[in-house]
Amino acid sequence: MSSPDLFAALKSRFGFESFRPGQEAIVRDVLQGRDLLAIMPTGGGKSLCFQLPAVLLPGICLVVSPLIALMQDQVRLLQDDGIAATFVNSSLEPGEIGARMRRSFNGEFKLLYLAPERLLHPDFLSGALPRLLQAPGVSAIVIDEAHCVSEWGHDFRPEYRQLAMLRQRCADVPMLAFTATATPRVRADIVRQLALRQPAVHTASFNRPNLFYAVRLKNKRTYAELLARARRAPQDAGIVYCLSRRRVDELAAMLQADGIRALPYHAGLDPDQRRLHQEAFIRDDAQLMIATIAFGMGINKPDVRWVVHYDLPRTLESYYQESGRAGRDGDPAECILYFGAGDIRTAEFLIQQKVDPATGGALEDEQRMARQQLRQVLDYVESTECRRAVQLRYFGETFAGPCAQCDNCREPRELEDRTIEAQQFLSCIARLVQRGERYGASYLIEILRGGRSQRLLDNGHADLSVHGIGRKLSAEAWRGIVRALLHQGLVNQSQDGYSVLSLNDASREILRGRRQVRIARAAHPVRASATSTAGAAAADEALFEKLRALRKRTADLHGVPPYVIFHDATLREMARRLPTTLAQLSAIPGIGQAKLTRYGESFLAQIQHHIGADQATPR
Template sequence: MTQPTPDDVDLAAALKSRFGFSSFRPGQEAVVRDALAGRDLLAIMPTGGGKSLCFQLPAVLQPGITLVISPLIALMQDQVRLLQDNGIAATYINSSLEPNEVGARLRGAAQGEYKLLYLAPERLLQSGFFDGVLKRLVAGRGVNAFVIDEAHCVSEWGHDFRPEYRQLAALRHRHPNIPVLAFTATATPRVRDDIINQLALHEPAVHVASFNRPNLYYGVRPKNKRTYDELLTRAREQSAGIVYCLSRKRVDELALQLQSDGVAALPYHAGLDAEQRRRNQEAFIRDDARVIVATIAFGMGINKPDVRWVIHYDLPRTLESYYQESGRAGRDGDPAECILYFSAADIRTAEFLIQQKVDPDTGEPLADEQRLARQQLRQVLNYAESTECRRGIQLRYFGEVLNGSCWNCDNCRSPRQLQDRTIEAQQFLSCIARLAQRRERFGAAYLIDILRGSQSQRLIDNGHAQLSVYGIGKHHSIETWRGVARALLHQGLVQETQDGYPVLSLNALSWEVLRGERKVQIADAPPSGRRKSETRPGAEDVHVADQPLFDRLRALRKRLADQSGVPPYVIFHDATLREMVRRAPASLEEFAAIPGVGQAKLARYGQLFTDEIRSARAPV
C-alpha cells in the first residue's frame, strides 16, 4: 500500500477543503506529518487542542481504513457525526447497534466504504473480531493505522485506568507493520513512559503540546451564603455551562433549585439509569438544556465546543482531574471561565472520604491509597489558597514552566495582599505544645475552640480551660483561625497525622516559628462575586447592532440541527457564525472563505445561510 509522503501533500489545502480550517492549531501539523510518514507516535495535546484532527486528516489522505479505539460510546458517536457532516465517510460499531446493523457496517468497511472505523477496545479484542474481521480488513483494503484515543487509559498511573487497554499491545504483536498512534489530553512523564511500554510503540515520535490554554480564565471563590446567587446569575446568561459537585445528592439538589429558578438545568450522575443519563447529556449537547449539573461521571469524550463556563461547586479530587474537568470549557478557543468554590467544610468532607479508603474484607485502612489521596488533596488546596498565578501552578504540575504571569486568572488580575500572621501562628503552635506536655493531641477544630475560649463541656471536662493559651485568640473569628491552621499545614509548619482522626503535632519548622526565627504570611481570603477586572465570556463577541443577525443564524442552525438529529455545533461553531455576521457573505464564493466552511458544508448549507443573511440585511 503506497502512502503519500508528508512533503507530497498540500496539507493547508486539504485542511480547508475537508475541515474548513484556514490554519493548523499549534502542534497539529507536526503530528499530522509524522502520521503520514507511517511512524508510531504519542501525542499529548490538551482538551481543545484539536488532537482528533491529527489522526482524522491523515486517515482521509491515505488509502485504506483507520481503526480508532475509543473508550466511550458518546465519544465515538460525536466524532463520527462531525466527520459525516464534513463529508467524510466514517462509522462506529458499539453496543448501541443491533446485530444486523453491525454486520452491514462491517461489510461496508470491508468494501472500502469508510475512511475511519471507531470501536471500543472490548469489541476489538473479541476473538471473532480480532482473529476474523480485523484479519480480513488488513488483508483486503488495508488498515493504514491503529489509533488509540484516550491513551492514558492504558496506564495504572493515569486518571482513568481501564484494564482492557492493557491488551491493546496485541495489535503491535499481530500486525507489527501497521503504525500505532496514541493520543491523550493529559499525561505526566511517568504515564507517557507507561503508554509507550504498554502499547509496544516502536521508536515513537513523541509530541507534547503546551498545556496552556490562554482563553480560559481561572478563579477561586470562597463558598458562602452568596454562592448559589452567584451561580444563578451565571446560569441565567445565554451561554452553556457545567457545574461539578462531589456528591449525587448535591447534584440533584442544585439541578432542582436551578430549575425552580427558571434555568434549563439537568442532573447527571451514576445514580441515574443509563437512558436518563443519555437523554440529559443529549439535551445539553443539543442546546435544549443550557446547564448540566454533574459529578465527575460527566464529561469524558464530550465534544461540546461552546461551553462558556465550568464551576466546581466542591473541591475536585486532584489537580489533574481539575485541569481535565475545567478544560471542558472553551474548546472552541473563545473566552471561557473556570471557577472553583471551596470552604473549610469541603476539606473536612474530603478528609472523611479519604478515611473511607479501607480494605473491604478487614476494615483496615489502605495506608498507601490514603497517603496518595492526602497528597493529592494537599496539591488541590495549595492551588486554591495560593497567591501565585493559577495557570502557572497547573502547568508546573505537568512539568511545564510559564514565563511571567498569565494575566487571565484572579491572582494575576487582582493580586491579594499578604498579611503577617506570625503572632497568631505562634499562639496556635503554643496551644499544640501545651497539649503535648500533657501527652495529648487534637485536631485543628478543637485547638481553635481552646484559643477562642469555648465553653464546651468537653473542653471544660478535659481541663483545657486552665491552659495559658485558653481564650488568647477570642478576638479572631473561627474562619480566621481556620485560615491560620490551613496555612501552617500547607507551608509545612505543622505536622498532621492520624490517630483515629487527624491530629496536629509540631515539627522542626514549628519551633523556628515559635522562636521567632521564621515569619508566617497568609494571603487575604479571595473576595466573593465576579471581579470587576473579569471579562464576561462572549460579552465582546457580537456588536449590539449585529446581535439580531447572530440570533437569526443561531436559530437557523438549531432548526437544521434538529432536522438532522445532530447537535448545533456539528453544523457550525459560534465562531463561524460570528464571522458570517462580520463578513456578511453575499455569494457562495464569499461564504466558502469563512473559517469553518469546507467543501461539504459549503454545498450543504451555503445557500441557506447566505439567503438568511441577505434577508436580514434587506431594507425594510
C-alpha cells in the same frame, strides 16, 4: 506530502486554512508512519491530528475510544464534513454491525471507531482484524484517551492494559496514543503499556488562554450567584459539578423552579434518562447540566461557556479535565470553583471510606494518596499565585504569569501578617525534631491547640513548651496557615504518603526573626470575568443570534447537535465579515467543501436578509 497539498486538504476537508499550535508536526509524523504519543489539552484539536492523515493515507484507521457517546459524536462530525467514517459498538444490532464490517472490508470507510472491548474480543482479533490488515489495510491504530491505560491516570480502565497485544498482532502498523492530560509519570506508563516503539512524543502546552479561572468562597449567596449567572446569558451552555447525587438533584430542582432549563445527570439515574438529558444538553434544548463527575468524558460540546464546581474537586488533574470542558471552541469561557470549610470535612470523610470490602480495614496506601491529592487541590484553592501557574506546574510546565485571566491576577488578595503563628508552628516541629520525632500537620496542630488525646499524652507531648500556645485559633485556621507555609516553600513535606513535616533554611530564618510570613485572606468574589461575547465586539450580535437560531433549526431538521453544523466561532466570523457569495463564505474558518455545499445557501440567505433589513431600517 508537500505543504501546499497538506494545507489544501486541511481546508477542503475541515475548513481550516492553518493548523493550531502543535498540530502540523504531529500530522507530519503520522504521515511518516511513526509511533506517537501526543498530549494536547482539551480544545487543542487532537482529533484532527489523526483524522486528517487517515483521510490522506491508504487503508482504514482504527480508533479505540472508551465511550459510546464519544465515538458516535466524532463519527457524526466526520460525516458532516463529508468524510467516510463509522463506529461499531453495543448500541447497534448484530445485523447492522455485520453490514458496517462488510463495508469496512470493502474499503468504504477511512475511519472505524471501536470500544476496546470490541477490538480485543477473540472473534475480532482472529477474524475481522486479519481481514482488515490484508484489505483494505490498516493505516494506523489510534488509542484515544490514552491516559486510561495507566493506573496513575485520572480515569484508569483495566481493559486498556490489554491493548499492548495489538503490537504483536499488528507489528507493522503505527500506534498513535492521544490524551488531553497526563503527568510525566502517566506518559512513561502509556509508552510502556502500549509498547510504543521509539515514539515521537509531542507535548503541547496545557495552558488554555481563553479560560478564566476563579475561586470563590462558598456561603449563603452561592446559589444566588449561580442563578444570576444563568439568567445573565440564557443562551450560554454551562456545566455545574457536584460531589453527591443528592446535591445534583436538589440543585437541578431549585434551578428548574427558578425558570432555568437545567437537568440532572448522575449514575443513580436510569440509563435512558441519562442519555435523554445528555442529548438535550448537546442539542441546546437544556442550558445547564447539573452533574457528578459521571458526566463529561467524551462529551464533545465545544460551546460550553462556563463550568462551575459547586463542591471541591477530588484532584487537581480532575479539576483541570472537568473545567477544561469549557471553551473547547477557543472562545472565552469561565471556570468557577466554590470552596468552603465543609468541603474539606466532606473530602476527609470520603477518604476514610476507602476500606477493604473483605476485611473492613483501611486501605492505607489509597488513603495516603487521596490526602496528598487533596492537599494539592487545597494549595490551588488557597494560593495567591496565578491560578495558571499552579495548574501548569502540576503538569511539569513553567508559567511565569501573570495571566490576567484569573482572579488572583486580576484582583490580588490582601495579605495579613502571620509571622507569630508561623513561628509557633515551626517551633513545634523543632521541639519534636530535638526528640528525634517527626509528625504530620494534624498532630502538630493538636499539640498547638492543647489537645489531650491518649496518643498525645502517651507520647509525653503535653509537657512540651509549645503545648497549647495556639489554642486561640481554630484547627481549620491552623490548617490554612500550614497550607500557606507549604505553598510558599517555608516548610518541607515528605512525598511518601505519610506527609511528615520538617524544617528548611527558610523555616530557620522565620524562627530567627529574619523573615516575615504574610498569608492571603480568604478568597472573595471577583468582578465580571470573561463572557461568551468577549473579544467579539466587531461582530453584528443581532445577526449572530439569527444565525444561531438558523443553526438550531437546521440541526433539528438533520437530527444532529447544533455544533455539528457550525461552531459559534464560525457564526461570529459570518456576522463580522458579512459574506454575500459562496466564495466569500468558503473563506471563513470552519467551512469545508461539504459544509459549504450542504448549508452555504441557507446561511447566505439569512445574512443577505439581515443586511437588507438593516439597510431598510430608518436611522
